[in-house]
Amino acid sequence: MSSSRKMFKLFYDVTSPYSWLAFEVLCRYRNVWNIDLKFKPVYLGGIIRGSGNTLPGLNPNELLYMVSDLILLSKYFGVPMFRPSDLSKKDSLNAMRFVTAVAERDKEGDMLERVSIELWKRMWRTHQDIIQLASLTEPIKDKLRSVTQEALEYKCFGLPFIVCHVNGKAEVFFGSDKFELMAYLFGEKWMGPYPNKPTATM
Amino acid sequence: MFMDGFTCCQIFITNSPVNYEEIVTRKEERNDKYKSEAATARMASSRKVVEFFYDVVSPYSWLAFEVLCRYRNVWNIDLKFKPAYLGGVMHGADNRPPAVVPAKFLYMTTDLERVSGYFGIPLNPPSNVFEAMFEKGTLNAMRFVTAVAEKKKEGDVLEKVSRELWKRMWSTDKDITEPASLTEAGLKAGLSANELEEILTLSKSQPIKDKLKSVTQEALDYQCFGFPFTVCHVNGKTELFFGSDRFEIMAHYIGEKWVGPHPEKPTSKIPRKCLEHRPRIQTGIFNRSHIRLR
Numbered sequence: 001m002s003s004s005r006k007m008f009k010l011f012y013d014v015t016s017p018y019s020w021l022a023f024e025v026l027c028r029y030r031n032v033w034n035i036d037l038k039f040k041p042v043y044l045g046g047i048i049r050g051s052g053n054t055l056p057g058l059n060p061n062e063l064l065y066m067v068s069d070l071i072l073l074s075k076y077f078g079v080p081m082f083r084p085s086d087l088s089k090k091d092s093l094n095a096m097r098f099v100t101a102v103a104e105r106d107k108e109g110d111m112l113e114r115v116s117i118e119l120w121k122r123m124w125r126t127h128q129d130i131i132q133l134a135s136l137t138e139p140i141k142d143k144l145r146s147v148t149q150e151a152l153e154y155k156c157f158g159l160p161f162i163v164c165h166v167n168g169k170a171e172v173f174f175g176s177d178k179f180e181l182m183a184y185l186f187g188e189k190w191m192g193p194y195p196n197k198p199t200a201t202m
Numbered sequence: 203m204f205m206d207g208f209t210c211c212q213i214f215i216t217n218s219p220v221n222y223e224e225i226v227t228r229k230e231e232r233n234d235k236y237k238s239e240a241a242t243a244r245m246a247s248s249r250k251v252v253e254f255f256y257d258v259v260s261p262y263s264w265l266a267f268e269v270l271c272r273y274r275n276v277w278n279i280d281l282k283f284k285p286a287y288l289g290g291v292m293h294g295a296d297n298r299p300p301a302v303v304p305a306k307f308l309y310m311t312t313d314l315e316r317v318s319g320y321f322g323i324p325l326n327p328p329s330n331v332f333e334a335m336f337e338k339g340t341l342n343a344m345r346f347v348t349a350v351a352e353k354k355k356e357g358d359v360l361e362k363v364s365r366e367l368w369k370r371m372w373s374t375d376k377d378i379t380e381p382a383s384l385t386e387a388g389l390k391a392g393l394s395a396n397e398l399e400e401i402l403t404l405s406k407s408q409p410i411k412d413k414l415k416s417v418t419q420e421a422l423d424y425q426c427f428g429f430p431f432t433v434c435h436v437n438g439k440t441e442l443f444f445g446s447d448r449f450e451i452m453a454h455y456i457g458e459k460w461v462g463p464h465p466e467k468p469t470s471k472i473p474r475k476c477l478e479h480r481p482r483i484q485t486g487i488f489n490r491s492h493i494r495l496r
Contacts, residue, residue: 051305061295061427065444072441076451157305171316174309177447180462184320192450 003034004167006186010037011151011161013044014099014119015092017070017081022160022176023116024079025193029179032195033188039112041099044092044159046148051157073176077193081124095119097136100144249280250456251435255421257288258347258367258378259340261314265321266430266446267368269463271361276465277458283360285347288429289339290418295427301335317446321463328375342405343367343378348414349405350388353397362391 010026012019023039030037048055057063074081102115122128154163154172162173166186173182183190254270256263274281292299301307311327318325328334350363366387370376377383381402388398404410424433424442432443436456443452453460461468 051303053303053306059295059297059427061422061425062297064425065427065442068442069444072451072455076454155305155308157303157309172309172312174313175447177445180450181316181320181447185316 003032003188005034005036007036007038007165009040009163009165011040011042011047011147011154011156011159011163012116013042013047013092013159014095014116014123015044016159017074017120017124018176019160020081020117020120020124021073021077021079022162023120024077025176025179026162027113028193029195032191033183033186039103039116040147040151041096041103041112041116041144042148042151042159043096043144046145047151047156047159047161050148050152051155053157056158083124083127094136095123097140097144100147101136101140104140104143249278250458251282252279252456253282253284253433253435255284255286255417255426255429255431255433256364257286257340257429258343258364258371259288259335260429261325261327261368261372262446263430264325264368264372265317265323266432267364268321268323269446269449270432272463272465273458277453277456279456279458283351283364284417284420285344285351285360285364285414286418286421286429287341287344287414289341290415291421291426291428294418294422295425297427299336300428301331321446324369324373326373326375328371334371338377338379340371340378343384345405345410345414346384346388346401348417349401349410350393352410352413353401353404354393359391359393363388363393366390 008026010019010023012023014020026035026037029035044055047053057066070081073079099112099116099119103112106112151161154161154170156172156174158174160174160176162178162182164171164173164182164186171182171185180190182188252270254267256267258264270281273279291297300310314325314327317323347360347364347367351360354360367378367384370378370383370387378387384402384405385395385398388401389395393401421431424431426442426444428444430444430446432448432452434441434443434452434456441452441455450460
């Protein structure tokens with residue numbers, strides 16, 4: 001029995017390390033779960049402001065927990081991140097405008113994915129500066145604003161935020177730890193971080 | 203419903219800037235402390251020690267609680283229940299309840315309905331969530347649970363009492379602040395009327411108030427900021443897990459296997475629910491009473 005086609009929208013920002021984990025997992029499961037995966041670059045600052053939330057990691061205990069959580073998760077999911085202790089210091093407005101511009105220019109190819117991964121690596125692995133661009137046009141700024149607004153319309157309050165359109169209904173998931181639940185709801189199988197590796201299956 | 207909630211509930215706001223050097227130092231101190239604690243735990247028992255901090259005000263804690271109860275004889279673990287006070291953790295950690303953000307509250311309502319089905323736990327939010335969680339609160343209830351823990355160190359009474367309180371608040375929309383309510387829960391858990399009278403008196407005593415405070419402080423010493431909070435001591439190391447979505451990774455960390463929320467029926471054998479069979483959510487209040495708790 002073949003998997004039914006599902007459309008997933010991944011709302012993400014490169015300043016969000018958990019978004020990177022969700023991104024990697026969804027890419028690995030794209031063909032396994034028959035997902036039409038749509039990448040939706042947004043601005044975390046806009047999400048936080050629009051939902052009345054606060055940035056994660058502003059609370060010292062939460063920050064400490066997230067640092068050790070990311071060390072564990074990055075190992076488990078095979079997405080190495082070094083020094084996740086630099087959480088909450090980075091503003092990503094320019095980076096996400098750049099990503100939006102790439103998305104607009106390259107609608108069919110995989111440039112958006114490659115650029116996003118590069119920026120995540122720079123931010124969370126090699127700790128290089130994000131490219132500073134000289135000028136970004138109004139249409140690009142508006143586009144980022146409108147995709148961010150799209151997320152807010154789904155009542156998004158943080159990233160990653162995954163909207164799944166399955167069998168005519170929309171289900172929303174916050175975070176990178178809901179894949180097992182997604183599998184249960186959509187009649188799929190969660191096989192852990194590596195769906196193509198022969199490991200003990202659930 | 204939101205407006206009533208917001209005028210009632212306490213918001214903890216921090217204005218202090220985050221000092222990263224201090225955080226790294228605290229983490230190093232914490233790790234040194236864990237090493238010596240873990241060494242002690244290891245000497246005392248060769249099993250893996252899992253400390254579970256919870257408050258019955260927290261529905262996600264109920265999910266985690268039931269999972270750990272199901273796995274306690276499947277995994278080679280020494281499970282220690284740590285009833286604590288979430289209000290105290292919020293205050294001590296300078297945090298605020300997630301429900302104060304409207305979008306988060308809405309999300310949690312949807313999420314709880316889904317996980318209720320997946321975990322097989324009959325979650326039904328109280329009709330006035332903000333009143334139950336913030337106005338009435340669970341201080342009396344957790345003092346009562348603490349007294350049960352002190353009086354009944356052996357056996358499974360603590361587990362049963364905790365479950366009955368969760369069922370009252372998060373399944374049948376009943377009070378858990380009045381002595382009569384706590385008595386009813388205690389009777390259902392198998393305590394006698396005499397024992398209950400003793401425990402109720404004990405729950406109002408200074409030693410029990412102090413005990414609840416000290417267990418809450420234990421959680422804060424692990425830099426806890428919310429519940430459920432699970433602390434695993436394995437092979438001289440300690441790792442912390444927040445929430446009820448970390449069992450797969452927890453299992454990996456402690457060298458065990460996660461087979462889903464029903465270890466007696468591994469996930470691959472459970473008929474998988476498809477989206478179209480799920481009941482519709484009406485204004486965020488849902489009825490899951492047809493699910494029987496195992």
